[in-house]
Amino acid sequence: MTYTKNSEWPGGFTAGVTINNTGTSAISSWTVKFTFPGDQKITSSWNDGSLTQSGETVTATNASYNGSISPGGNASFGFQGTWTSNDSSPTSFSVNGTTCN
Known part of the structure:
Protein backbone atom coordinates (compact mmCIF):
# COMPACT_ATOMS: atom_id res chain seq x y z
CA MET A 1 0.00 0.00 0.00
CA THR A 2 1.33 3.40 -0.94
CA TYR A 3 -0.14 6.74 0.13
CA THR A 4 1.17 9.72 -1.82
CA LYS A 5 0.29 13.33 -1.14
CA ASN A 6 0.40 14.81 -4.64
CA SER A 7 -0.07 18.43 -3.69
CA GLU A 8 -0.84 20.54 -0.64
CA TRP A 9 -1.82 24.15 -0.12
CA PRO A 10 -3.20 26.10 2.85
CA GLY A 11 -6.47 24.33 3.64
CA GLY A 12 -6.38 21.70 0.88
CA PHE A 13 -4.58 18.73 -0.65
CA THR A 14 -4.76 15.94 -3.21
CA ALA A 15 -3.52 12.43 -2.54
CA GLY A 16 -3.49 8.97 -4.07
CA VAL A 17 -3.49 5.41 -2.75
CA THR A 18 -1.99 2.47 -4.65
CA ILE A 19 -2.93 -1.08 -3.67
CA ASN A 20 -0.15 -3.53 -4.53
CA ASN A 21 -1.03 -7.23 -4.70
CA THR A 22 2.04 -8.91 -3.25
CA GLY A 23 0.23 -12.24 -2.87
CA THR A 24 0.14 -15.27 -5.16
CA SER A 25 -3.54 -15.14 -6.06
CA ALA A 26 -5.68 -12.46 -7.68
CA ILE A 27 -7.80 -10.06 -5.66
CA SER A 28 -11.30 -10.02 -7.17
CA SER A 29 -12.52 -6.90 -5.35
CA TRP A 30 -11.13 -4.61 -2.69
CA THR A 31 -12.09 -2.41 0.22
CA VAL A 32 -9.43 -0.12 1.65
CA LYS A 33 -9.73 1.47 5.09
CA PHE A 34 -7.49 4.03 6.76
CA THR A 35 -7.72 6.72 9.41
CA PHE A 36 -6.53 10.28 9.01
CA PRO A 37 -4.41 11.39 11.99
CA GLY A 38 -5.38 15.02 11.36
CA ASP A 39 -8.56 16.92 10.59
CA GLN A 40 -8.76 16.12 6.86
CA LYS A 41 -12.10 15.86 5.09
CA ILE A 42 -12.41 14.32 1.63
CA THR A 43 -14.35 16.47 -0.84
CA SER A 44 -14.08 14.43 -4.07
CA SER A 45 -12.48 11.25 -5.41
CA TRP A 46 -11.67 9.37 -8.61
CA ASN A 47 -10.96 5.76 -9.69
CA ASP A 48 -13.04 4.28 -6.89
CA GLY A 49 -16.54 2.88 -6.81
CA SER A 50 -17.33 4.44 -3.48
CA LEU A 51 -15.35 6.53 -1.03
CA THR A 52 -16.92 7.46 2.29
CA GLN A 53 -15.65 9.11 5.44
CA SER A 54 -16.98 8.77 8.97
CA GLY A 55 -15.06 10.98 11.39
CA GLU A 56 -11.40 10.32 10.61
CA THR A 57 -12.01 6.86 9.08
CA VAL A 58 -12.06 6.52 5.29
CA THR A 59 -13.44 3.52 3.38
CA ALA A 60 -12.90 3.10 -0.36
CA THR A 61 -14.16 0.29 -2.59
CA ASN A 62 -13.21 -0.60 -6.12
CA ALA A 63 -14.93 0.65 -9.23
CA SER A 64 -16.27 -1.89 -11.73
CA TYR A 65 -13.16 -1.55 -13.91
Missing part, protein backbone atom coordinates in the same frame (compact mmCIF):
# COMPACT_ATOMS: atom_id res chain seq x y z
CA ASN A 66 -10.37 -1.83 -11.27
CA GLY A 67 -11.56 -4.44 -8.79
CA SER A 68 -9.43 -7.31 -10.06
CA ILE A 69 -5.73 -7.10 -9.17
CA SER A 70 -3.49 -9.89 -10.41
CA PRO A 71 -0.47 -11.08 -8.38
CA GLY A 72 2.23 -8.44 -8.76
CA GLY A 73 -0.33 -5.93 -10.07
CA ASN A 74 -1.86 -2.84 -8.56
CA ALA A 75 -4.88 -0.55 -8.57
CA SER A 76 -5.12 3.04 -7.43
CA PHE A 77 -7.56 5.80 -6.53
CA GLY A 78 -7.19 9.45 -5.67
CA PHE A 79 -8.99 12.19 -3.82
CA GLN A 80 -9.05 15.85 -2.95
CA GLY A 81 -9.67 17.14 0.53
CA THR A 82 -9.55 19.97 2.99
CA TRP A 83 -7.75 20.42 6.31
CA THR A 84 -7.57 23.13 8.97
CA SER A 85 -4.75 22.45 11.43
CA ASN A 86 -3.20 19.03 10.62
CA ASP A 87 -2.60 17.38 7.24
CA SER A 88 -0.48 14.45 8.47
CA SER A 89 -0.49 11.34 6.27
CA PRO A 90 -2.20 8.16 7.50
CA THR A 91 0.19 5.41 8.58
CA SER A 92 -2.01 2.32 8.84
CA PHE A 93 -4.14 0.77 6.10
CA SER A 94 -6.19 -2.38 5.58
CA VAL A 95 -7.27 -4.12 2.41
CA ASN A 96 -10.26 -6.46 2.72
CA GLY A 97 -9.77 -6.46 6.50
CA THR A 98 -6.04 -7.34 6.47
CA THR A 99 -3.68 -4.71 7.88
CA CYS A 100 -0.89 -3.60 5.58
CA ASN A 101 1.63 -0.76 5.54
Whole structure:
Protein backbone atom coordinates (compact mmCIF):
# COMPACT_ATOMS: atom_id res chain seq x y z
CA MET A 1 0.00 0.00 0.00
CA THR A 2 1.33 3.40 -0.94
CA TYR A 3 -0.14 6.74 0.13
CA THR A 4 1.17 9.72 -1.82
CA LYS A 5 0.29 13.33 -1.14
CA ASN A 6 0.40 14.81 -4.64
CA SER A 7 -0.07 18.43 -3.69
CA GLU A 8 -0.84 20.54 -0.64
CA TRP A 9 -1.82 24.15 -0.12
CA PRO A 10 -3.20 26.10 2.85
CA GLY A 11 -6.47 24.33 3.64
CA GLY A 12 -6.38 21.70 0.88
CA PHE A 13 -4.58 18.73 -0.65
CA THR A 14 -4.76 15.94 -3.21
CA ALA A 15 -3.52 12.43 -2.54
CA GLY A 16 -3.49 8.97 -4.07
CA VAL A 17 -3.49 5.41 -2.75
CA THR A 18 -1.99 2.47 -4.65
CA ILE A 19 -2.93 -1.08 -3.67
CA ASN A 20 -0.15 -3.53 -4.53
CA ASN A 21 -1.03 -7.23 -4.70
CA THR A 22 2.04 -8.91 -3.25
CA GLY A 23 0.23 -12.24 -2.87
CA THR A 24 0.14 -15.27 -5.16
CA SER A 25 -3.54 -15.14 -6.06
CA ALA A 26 -5.68 -12.46 -7.68
CA ILE A 27 -7.80 -10.06 -5.66
CA SER A 28 -11.30 -10.02 -7.17
CA SER A 29 -12.52 -6.90 -5.35
CA TRP A 30 -11.13 -4.61 -2.69
CA THR A 31 -12.09 -2.41 0.22
CA VAL A 32 -9.43 -0.12 1.65
CA LYS A 33 -9.73 1.47 5.09
CA PHE A 34 -7.49 4.03 6.76
CA THR A 35 -7.72 6.72 9.41
CA PHE A 36 -6.53 10.28 9.01
CA PRO A 37 -4.41 11.39 11.99
CA GLY A 38 -5.38 15.02 11.36
CA ASP A 39 -8.56 16.92 10.59
CA GLN A 40 -8.76 16.12 6.86
CA LYS A 41 -12.10 15.86 5.09
CA ILE A 42 -12.41 14.32 1.63
CA THR A 43 -14.35 16.47 -0.84
CA SER A 44 -14.08 14.43 -4.07
CA SER A 45 -12.48 11.25 -5.41
CA TRP A 46 -11.67 9.37 -8.61
CA ASN A 47 -10.96 5.76 -9.69
CA ASP A 48 -13.04 4.28 -6.89
CA GLY A 49 -16.54 2.88 -6.81
CA SER A 50 -17.33 4.44 -3.48
CA LEU A 51 -15.35 6.53 -1.03
CA THR A 52 -16.92 7.46 2.29
CA GLN A 53 -15.65 9.11 5.44
CA SER A 54 -16.98 8.77 8.97
CA GLY A 55 -15.06 10.98 11.39
CA GLU A 56 -11.40 10.32 10.61
CA THR A 57 -12.01 6.86 9.08
CA VAL A 58 -12.06 6.52 5.29
CA THR A 59 -13.44 3.52 3.38
CA ALA A 60 -12.90 3.10 -0.36
CA THR A 61 -14.16 0.29 -2.59
CA ASN A 62 -13.21 -0.60 -6.12
CA ALA A 63 -14.93 0.65 -9.23
CA SER A 64 -16.27 -1.89 -11.73
CA TYR A 65 -13.16 -1.55 -13.91
CA ASN A 66 -10.37 -1.83 -11.27
CA GLY A 67 -11.56 -4.44 -8.79
CA SER A 68 -9.43 -7.31 -10.06
CA ILE A 69 -5.73 -7.10 -9.17
CA SER A 70 -3.49 -9.89 -10.41
CA PRO A 71 -0.47 -11.08 -8.38
CA GLY A 72 2.23 -8.44 -8.76
CA GLY A 73 -0.33 -5.93 -10.07
CA ASN A 74 -1.86 -2.84 -8.56
CA ALA A 75 -4.88 -0.55 -8.57
CA SER A 76 -5.12 3.04 -7.43
CA PHE A 77 -7.56 5.80 -6.53
CA GLY A 78 -7.19 9.45 -5.67
CA PHE A 79 -8.99 12.19 -3.82
CA GLN A 80 -9.05 15.85 -2.95
CA GLY A 81 -9.67 17.14 0.53
CA THR A 82 -9.55 19.97 2.99
CA TRP A 83 -7.75 20.42 6.31
CA THR A 84 -7.57 23.13 8.97
CA SER A 85 -4.75 22.45 11.43
CA ASN A 86 -3.20 19.03 10.62
CA ASP A 87 -2.60 17.38 7.24
CA SER A 88 -0.48 14.45 8.47
CA SER A 89 -0.49 11.34 6.27
CA PRO A 90 -2.20 8.16 7.50
CA THR A 91 0.19 5.41 8.58
CA SER A 92 -2.01 2.32 8.84
CA PHE A 93 -4.14 0.77 6.10
CA SER A 94 -6.19 -2.38 5.58
CA VAL A 95 -7.27 -4.12 2.41
CA ASN A 96 -10.26 -6.46 2.72
CA GLY A 97 -9.77 -6.46 6.50
CA THR A 98 -6.04 -7.34 6.47
CA THR A 99 -3.68 -4.71 7.88
CA CYS A 100 -0.89 -3.60 5.58
CA ASN A 101 1.63 -0.76 5.54
